Amino acid sequence: MTLPIGRPIHILSPGPISQLTGGFGYLRRLAAGLAERGEEVAVHELPGRHPFPDEEARLEADLTAARIPDGALVLVDGLALPAAAHALWMERYRLRLAALVHHPLHLEAGLDAETALVLRRLERDALALMRRVIVPSRATAADVMALEVPADRLAVVNPGTDRVAPAPHPKWAAAPGLGKAGPVILCVATLTPRKGHLVLLQALATLTDLPWTLVLAGSPDRDPAHAEAIRAAIAELGLADRVTIAGELEAVALEARWHLADLTVLPSLHEGYGMVVAEALARGLPTVATTAGALPELLPPAAGGLVPPGDAAALAAALRPLLADPTARAAAAREALEAGGALPTWDQSVDLFRAELARAATAQGAGA
The missing domain is CATH 3.40.50.2000 (Glycogen Phosphorylase B;)
Structure with a gap:
């Protein structure tokens, strides 16, 4: 049996964690799984606009980080990095920082060149403060390494999947499809x-x-x-x-x-x-x-x-x-x-993620 990490885990979420996207789904399952394993987990839902923060988002990130006790482990969702960048810099000596990067924000489609460059620099500087950067895939690991994150601070943890039985109806048979107008x-x-x-x-x-x-x-x-x-x-x-x-x-x-x-x-x-x-x-x-x-x-x-x-x-x-x-x-x-x-279950993914957070809790401070 794996021992508890030994310090509280504070998760910075860019808005309500209940949002119905894959990234927030990953964050929800992670928070629940860590709590089920006996970890002390606090989710901080940062108000304001994300990932292009307004003044409310920046101020709330500053206040939230300042209230987190010394030595706590803080997991920052990648979408919260722009709002939390100043707070992370100010608290880098006091808190143990880790990040979950779903994909680098500067690679988002539709950005003009100047906005993408600003985001890239912000992400690079914020990730330099992290003791551990966790990503969902090898492709994202390569993108994050391009932001100068050393390989020894980077880990890939695939999100889990639920084992769901295929639909009971014979949808793979010779019928053209279940819709009224075909597949x-x-x-x-x-x-x-x-x-x-x-x-x-x-x-x-x-x-x-x-x-x-x-x-x-x-x-x-x-x-x-x-x-x-x-x-x-x-x-x-x-x-x-x-x-x-x-x-x-x-x-x-x-x-x-x-x-x-x-x-x-x-x-x-x-x-x-x-x-x-x-x-x-x-x-x-x-x-x-x-x-x-x-x-x-x-x-x-x-x-x-x-x-x-x-x-x-x-x-x-x-x-x-x-x-x-x-x-x-x-x-x-x-x-x-x-x-x-062949895909990992959520139990497997949470166990791997927990092990990476344990490394972040004991690793040398990246931003010190």
Whole structure:
């Protein structure tokens, strides 16, 4: 049995930890798992705007860090780094700092060159203060090493997956799909530029000779202007009768969508891990994704397909056989289920993460 870390763990979350994204899901499962293992865990939900902080976010980060007792272990979510940068610098001698970096913020799609450069410098300087930097994939580890984080302070801990039985209905049989108009495609992703929805719509606009429907499950509120661009593209491409924007779904509603889907797609321009792909594989769903970031680490091509990011023609070519041929879907589903069974469980991931936090608790101070 692993001994407790021996000091409180304070988690700095960029806003409510209940937010329905993969990154916040990782943070929630981590906090709960550490508490279940006897650790003393305090989650600090920093108000204000993130990751491009306003004055409220910066001030609350300063006040929160100042209240944390001397010698405590502080885990900072990467999305909170811009707001907390000043606080981390001021408290670097007093607190034991670690970071969970889902993906470097300066790699976010849609940033102008100046903003990306400012973010890169901020992330580099903040991560230099960390005793341990934990990332979800080898691809993100490489991105973080490019920010001058030494390899001996860096660790990869893949998020876990729940062992979910495939849907009980015979969805891999010869029927064309469960939707009223052919196979149901599910895309679970916030409506932001990095997720590549516009590329997906362009691809599907070339596949209207086939029956299919698309469900977009993700918040339209994180980038309202981009969400409106997606709605406009749906109308302009003549796809309004095929595409449903379901919005951000709670767990039960999302699980229902998983069970109704015939395949899933994640057309991201960058992914630090791709928890949606892991969830699809665990459910035995054929999955088409891009080669961006960590996605090739997760998805075997035979489980659906991997295509270059931003390439609508390649995405359409990968989707066509899965939409047209139930036998192809069934073969990809079997590969997906096998790949999903090899993914780590949440218990395994939390145990590994806990071990890395224990190293952070005893490591030499990085910023000292």
